[in-house]
Amino acid sequence: EVQLVDSGGGLVQPGGSLRLSCAASGFTFSSYAMSWVRQAPGKGLEWVSSISNSGGSTYYADSVKGRFTISRDNSKNTLYLQMNSLRAEDTALYYCAKVPPTGYSDVWYFDLWGRGTLVTVSS
Amino acid sequence: QSALTQPASVSGSPGQSITISCTGTSSDVGGYNFVSWYQQHPGKAPKLMIYDVTKRPSGVSNRFSGSKSGNTASLTISGLQAEDEADYYCCSYAGSSTYVVFGGGTKLTVL
Numbered sequence: 077e078v079q080l081v082d083s084g085g086g087l088v089q090p091g092g093s094l095r096l097s098c099a100a101s102g103f104t105f106s107s108y109a110m111s112w113v114r115q116a117p118g119k120g121l122e123w124v125s126s127i128s129n130s131g132g133s134t135y136y137a138d139s140v141k142g143r144f145t146i147s148r149d150n151s152k153n154t155l156y157l158q159m160n161s162l163r164a165e166d167t168a169l170y171y172c173a174k175v176p177p178t179g180y181s182d183v184w185y186f187d188l189w190g191r192g193t194l195v196t197v198s199s
Numbered sequence: 200q201s202a203l204t205q206p207a208s209v210s211g212s213p214g215q216s217i218t219i220s221c222t223g224t225s226s227d228v229g230g231y232n233f234v235s236w237y238q239q240h241p242g243k244a245p246k247l248m249i250y251d252v253t254k255r256p257s258g259v260s261n262r263f264s265g266s267k268s269g270n271t272a273s274l275t276i277s278g279l280q281a282e283d284e285a286d287y288y289c290c291s292y293a294g295s296s297t298y299v300v301f302g303g304g305t306k307l308t309v310l
Binding site: 126189 | 231246304
């Protein structure tokens with residue numbers, strides 16, 4: 077079955093760190109760019125970060141640049157998001173998403189989504 | 200405040216057609232043909248419905264169609280069905296610095 081399983085969310089204090097994981101199965105993980113998209117409670121979608129299929133190129137939203145790091149391990153079919161210096165406004169459901177080929181290195185659509193993992197930043 | 204502007208809600212009766220607008224600027228919607236639309240049912244992950252302004256992924260009903268004029272993109276759903284009731288988000292490429300912007304979402308109610 078083609079699926080993404082997000083994990084690693086939880087309650088963390090402001091200024092703390094958390095690492096999210098996304099396990100992929102049912103498709104050739106190393107062939108696709110991947111992304112993280114978040115959704116604050118009761119709010120809309122916000123793109124967070126993307127990574128090329130090889131992991132050689134990474135992209136970040138201004139709101140997380142310098143604090144979050146996206147990475148992948150193609151041997152383990154797993155995507156990661158290291159989140160440091162967390163703030164209350166980072167509280168959200170974080171989805172990993174697969175990017176279909178678009179022909180462009182920095183144009184991404186999201187055609188397969190995980191169920192999301194909830195990150196709550198609070199003291 | 201979201202980068203792209205969508206109406207907060209729209210409604211229609213079964214069998215009718217509705218259109219959801221998504222207004223941006225020349226730096227995003229108007230500047231590129233890379234608009235996508237996502238459907239999200241309560242408690243579920245989003246689903247890609249339209250990409251490249253007008254294209255439908257395999258498996259998406261042809262009742263869903265996309266278009267664009269200037270800085271405004273639109274999603275039209277024809278022959279409304281109860282299962283179409285959901286939140287809909289537009290999304291656009293916004294250049295090689297901002298990359299991706301989403302709309303604030305539109306809640307579709309099927310009366």
